[in-house]
Amino acid sequence: MSIAFRVEAAFGAGRCGRLTTPHGEVETPVFMPVGTLASVKGVPQDVLEDLGAQILLGNTYHLYLRPGVEQVRALGGLHRFMSWPRAILTDSGGFQVFSLSELRKVTEEGVTFRSHLDGSPLFFSPESAMDAQIALGADIIMAFDECTEHPAQPARVRESMELTLRWAARSKKHFEARKHEVSWQDPRGPDALVRANGRGLPETQALFGIVQGGMDLALRKESATRTIEIGFPGYAIGGLSVGEPRALTREIVESTIEHLPADQPRYLMGVGTPEEIVEYAALGIDMMDCVLPTRAARHGLLFTSQGKISIKQAQYAGDQAPLDPNCSCRVCARYSRAYLRHLYASGEVLAQVLNTVHNLSFYLDTMRAVRHSIALGESPRSLSEVWSRLKP
Numbered sequence: 001m002s003i004a005f006r007v008e009a010a011f012g013a014g015r016c017g018r019l020t021t022p023h024g025e026v027e028t029p030v031f032m033p034v035g036t037l038a039s040v041k042g043v044p045q046d047v048l049e050d051l052g053a054q055i056l057l058g059n060t061y062h063l064y065l066r067p068g069v070e071q072v073r074a075l076g077g078l079h080r081f082m083s084w085p086r087a088i089l090t091d092s093g094g095f096q097v098f099s100l101s102e103l104r105k106v107t108e109e110g111v112t113f114r115s116h117l118d119g120s121p122l123f124f125s126p127e128s129a130m131d132a133q134i135a136l137g138a139d140i141i142m143a144f145d146e147c148t149e150h151p152a153q154p155a156r157v158r159e160s161m162e163l164t165l166r167w168a169a170r171s172k173k174h175f176e177a178r179k180h181e182v183s184w185q186d187p188r189g190p191d192a193l194v195r196a197n198g199r200g201l202p203e204t205q206a207l208f209g210i211v212q213g214g215m216d217l218a219l220r221k222e223s224a225t226r227t228i229e230i231g232f233p234g235y236a237i238g239g240l241s242v243g244e245p246r247a248l249t250r251e252i253v254e255s256t257i258e259h260l261p262a263d264q265p266r267y268l269m270g271v272g273t274p275e276e277i278v279e280y281a282a283l284g285i286d287m288m289d290c291v292l293p294t295r296a297a298r299h300g301l302l303f304t305s306q307g308k309i310s311i312k313q314a315q316y317a318g319d320q321a322p323l324d325p326n327c328s329c330r331v332c333a334r335y336s337r338a339y340l341r342h343l344y345a346s347g348e349v350l351a352q353v354l355n356t357v358h359n360l361s362f363y364l365d366t367m368r369a370v371r372h373s374i375a376l377g378e379s380p381r382s383l384s385e386v387w388s389r390l391k392p
């Protein structure tokens with residue numbers, strides 16, 4: 001067994017589920033904070049646990065460069081290395097290769113590109129992306145795909161989708177042959193986390209497939225159908241939030257979901273704003289990740305139940321109110337807007353820490369409220385509706 005998924009309640013297209021991983025259970029729909037370099041910038045792991053983070057996302061490309069995937073394997077895998085006992089998902093590195101590296105060359109075999117750190121030449125293939133993710137040892141890992149650029153000509157979108165399908169089959173083949181090499185499976189490893197399920201079989205990682213197909217509904221359907229034929233325990237929708245209008249993103253998500261299995265987890269990669277994660281959960285998405293809450297926090301942009309606040313503004317210099325009176329996070333319970341504004345204006349490290357804690361708490365509480373709504377048989381239509389129920 002790698003993962004198990006059970007839908008426990010549904011309302012309209014939205015559903016609440018329970019995803020069981022080798023490192024614990026995840027209630028869905030779930031927002032996954034991004035811990036690029038085995039760290040959610042500015043937030044210690046014990047605080048993430050207190051905030052209710054159930055699963056973190058790590059970036060294979062960044063960890064491949066620093067500290068190196070073999071180093072992480074030698075240290076017992078990502079869970080032990082970063083002291084995070086709960087679930088982890090890693091991406092395949094494909095998206096970073098496409099977004100960070102301008103000098104890349106894509107062939108049937110894989111992608112040749114240059115490190116964004118020192119320009120050294122690198123090569124990623126479906127096989128090497130699987131090896132890297134097995135070495136890191138996340139609970140859920142992703143097939144190596146090509147994120148199609150936007151806009152792109154129809155012929156180019158099809159060609160890219162076909163390549164992603166061939167790479168998905170290669171990813172699965174290589175993963176199936178090597179999956180028992182994961183570090184928490186190795187009895188000689190420093191942290192032999194060998195567990196057994198009811199059938200006495202050891203647990204392994206789970207590999208998810210990724211649906212591509214650009215902004216073409218027919219190609220999205222074909223990509224979904226053919227990825228399902230290859231067969232994965234979960235499916236992601238990739239290649240969105242790449243500059244297309246939001247209404248189009250929603251249209252693609254809504255139509256792609258129809259072609260995905262109802263009894264398996266659906267992961268929408270790289271979205272979104274608080275409004276969007278509510279919307280996508282209501283459409284039937286189970287998992288989401290985004291750098292927005294953490295990155296915006298470091299720039300002083302805070303999400304609240306009353307809208308966005310730019311804490312750097314002078315109007316908050318004498319404001320003794322909490323950041324968000326409806327938020328029960330440790331930051332809103334203790335500090336004033338005036339103090340947060342002062343920390344930010346002074347360049348204090350604590351500003352980044354407190355801002356990130358609030359934004360993540362806001363996202364995680366939003367998803368908790370969405371799950372609650374669906375379980376009660378209500379439809380969480382908008383962020384304001386969700387937060388109107390959370391008000392003390």
Ligand SMILES: [Zn+2]
Pocket residue numbers: 323324327328329330331332333358361362
């Ligand atoms: Zn707060």
